[in-house]
Amino acid sequence: MSAPMFLQSRAAHTIQSHAVTKEPLPTASGLSALPNKMLGRSLLIATISSKSYLLIPCLKLLSFLSKPGGSRLLSVDKNPFIHAILRKTFYDQFCAGETRKDTVSTIKGLKDMGFRGVIMTFAKETVFDHRTKTEHGVGEALLINKEKGPPVESVNTHNADIDTFRKGTLETIDLLEGTDYLAVKLTGAGPTVTAAFADQKPLPKQMTDALDEIATKCQQRDVRILVDAESQRFQWGILDTTLNLMRKFNRSDRALIYNTYQAYLKSTASTIHKHMEAASKENFTLGLKLVRGAYINSDERSLIHDTKEDTDSAYNTIALGALKQEIGKYGGDGLPFPKVNLFLASHNKPSVLAAHALHQSRIQVGLPTVPVGFGQLQGMSDEVSFGLLALKQKNGQTPEVYKCSTWGSMSECLAYLLRRAVENRDAVSRTGDELNALRSEAWRRMKGMFISP
Structure with missing residues (x-):
């Protein structure tokens, strides 16, 4: 009998059990909060990700299925066999749901496991591949050649893509509460908007009005907004x-609004410094969400740090600098540090632990710091997420930890699923911690079936 099948029984007993461990992050007691079905699926995906002979065909299949203009037979939405396989594996692992009902259920399940809230996005975006010079719009048959450009239309013409983006985003806000974040992929508004981003030209008024409406609704519901980083062709815009x-x-x-800064880009440190300067001079709060980066397979390589160590160093320097309120000419003996809210999206355990430890130590001795939240993707780095939740502070509260997910149809989520599968492969190949933790928890539960506590 396979491990996932063993994991279908004794759920109540195993969720309440806590294994003793000497690890800094209490792996067993943290992962014990995962329902058996989720643990079994996580173990399956992590095992596939650790075996190149299993993962490579899966990645090729996801890449093939994500291309627009495919036949009905190979449609992930219309072929029930393909849909069922993807739904029970990669989709359920990394995505919240295809319907509002499914998504609300997933959000509730995550909060019941102890997470402060969720980061939710509507899965529609455009990815630019610098190698082929094409834009791939997810969820619709959109393929734009860089030389030909987008469809010709007036910036004042009513745009159906922008309207779909607006409605989908507003519908996503309706799923969220005051403890949650809305993640927004602006390229989901279609080719007219992506062309404006690429050329760094003003957006159509319809788009700026939509963004104002989205931000105002979030403000009314006390839901914060994380604007996602995307392909470099669009990122400056x-x-x-x-x-x-x-x-x-x-x-x-x-x-209320956060920009996302990618530490793997060589330009990020100077970009943050310029934005801090604007926040200082114009007296607004800079929302700083820091990630390592997720477009390494499609972005121009020369823009990215030469080594992973360089990226790690850049990430930690920015994160710890913000927590110490010392970045560039701001803080310390320099200029007054502007108002900054920090959100650290990271699956890197050393980075997360170092940031949390610094934040707590500064609070305890009365040194200035900034508000900070932590986030990991749904279906990834549960060892890190639950480990953070186990780190009780002196006031009895846990760190603010969130799970990031997306919702939408299978076809709309394919590009997201492909990136998550690639990230999971890279994470498992760099370290066996996640896979080993899942195996240990699965073994603990199986032993619990036969050995009384």
Whole structure:
């Protein structure tokens, strides 16, 4: 009998059990919060990710299925066999649901496991591949050649893509509460918007109105917004757009809007410094979400740090600098540190633990710091997520830990699923911690079936 089948029984007993471990992060007691079905699926996906002869065919299949214009026979939405396989494996592992009902159920399940909230996005985006010079719009048959450009239309013409983006995003907000974040992929608004981002030209008024409506609704519901980083072809335009939203909506000490900064880019440190300068001069709060980066397979390689060690160093320097309120000319003996809210999205255990330890130590001795939240993707790095939740603070509260997910149809989520599968492969190949933790928890539960506590 396979391990996942063993994991279908004794759920109540295993979730309440806690194994003794000497690890800094209490792996067994943390992962014991995972229901058996989720643990079994996580173990299956991690095992596939650790075996190249299993993973490579899976990645090729996901890449093939994500291309637009395929036949009905190979449609992930219309072929029930393909849909069922993907739904029970990669989709359920990394995505929240295809319907509102499924998504609400997933959100509730994550909060019941102890997470402060969720980070939810509607799965529609455009990815630019610098090698083929094409834009791939997910969820619709969109393929734009760089030389030909987008469809010709007036910036004042009503745009169906922008309207779909607006409606999908507003519907996502309805799923969220005050403890949650909305993640927004601005390229989901279609080719007219991505062309404006690529050329760093003004957005259509319909798009700016949509963003104002989205931000206003989030403000009313106390839901914060994380604007995602995307392909480099569009990123400078996205950064500028988000900074303008911060100028308008981040007027209190609590940031409503966050920009996402990718530590693997060589330009990120200077970009953050410029945005801090704007926040300082214009008296708004900078929402700083820090990630390592997720577009290494499609972005131009020369823009990215030469080694993983360089990226790790850049990430930690920015994260710890923000927590110490010392970045560039700001803080310490320099200029007053501007108002910053920090969100650390990371699966790297040393980075997360170092940031949390520094934040707590500064609070305990009365040194200045910034508010910080932590996030990991649904279906990944559960050892890190639950380990953070186990780190009780002196006031009895846990760190603010969130799980990031997406919702939408299978076809809309394919690009997201492909990136998650690649990230999971890279994570498992760099370290066996996650797979070993899952195996240990599965073994603990199987032993519990036969050995009384």
